[in-house]
């Protein structure tokens with residue numbers, strides 16, 4: 459049986475199935491990393507999306523236990539050129555185990571060119587070349603975050619006297635938790651819908667708003683409640699979390715013309731002029747013109763399109779980064795962001811202890 463990739467632009471690609479043969483639909487995005495397919499496929503931020511890998515060979519180093527970013531793959535589907543099937547655990551077997559659908563043998567270069575030209579492209583992986591689509595999934599639905607956030611709070615002990623960070627889970631990658639643990643922190647991961655006053659009872663020294671899937675505006679109803687807390691408790695946001703902090707404080711977000719996804723995105727730190735190669739996965743970004751310069755400082759910018767990649771509040775201890783300092787996949791040039799956040803947390807603790 460043949461597999462077809464049918465785009466809403468009218469383009470049709472014929473290929474072969476990998477993973478679980480079934481019909482899936484979603485936004486078609488592309489990622490440019492040369493390695494790290496397992497981390498990409500298990501990154502919860504891809505929930506609802508069909509991911510095209512631009513690197514032409516996938517599966518060549520198998521599936522490596524411990525390299526997951528969550529317990530299972532979350533993307534709706536996978537598009538690739540060639541799948542290598544000789545590894546101990548093959549990619550196709552692994553996708554099949556989790557019911558994830560994929561199509562191989564696709565001219566991914568052409569798919570990417572179409573996305574770059576048309577900006578937002580939706581598609582279907584189907585056993586027929588003319589599938590009937592009743593309704594496209596809505597990226598601005600709460601469904602995506604709801605299905606990837608933890609069900610109830612979980613605490614991970616840290617080193618004695620270490621700060622307590624509450625990680626608000628919108629679909630957090632495991633490497634974010636690991637990065638905080640490496641710095642000795644005690645971490646409590648909480649569901650995204652837990653009320654901020656419940657979180658405050660946990661006496662966090664710092665808050666971290668995680669990455670996650672979908673349009674950040676789906677979370678608007680939850681944000682105003684957080685404002686008094688993020689003005690008081692040092693808070694950092696990563697990717698979706700960064701977008702949410704901007705929205706909460708009156709900023710706006712919008713779609714990029716096409717997303718930044720891959721392990722090779724250059725970002726400039728404006729204060730030092732240093733360029734980091736960063737890991738990225740986002741289709742939305744904070745709109746610079748929506749940020750009041752009296753309140754916000756843009757700290758990082760994408761070298762390719764100049765979009766906002768980092769912000770810091772001038773008055774409150776809030777910082778956000780659009781890229782992924784936890785890497786996985788990709789380089790750890792930006793890992794020091796965690797260090798800086800924890801320093802701010804420690805500073806605030808000292809002041810509080812001193813004053814209190």
Ligand SMILES: NC(=O)CC[C@H](N)C(=O)O
Nearest residue numbers: 669670697698740741742
């Ligand atoms: N990795 C993320 O957190 C992605 C954020 C958001 N879903 C976007 O696409 O922009």
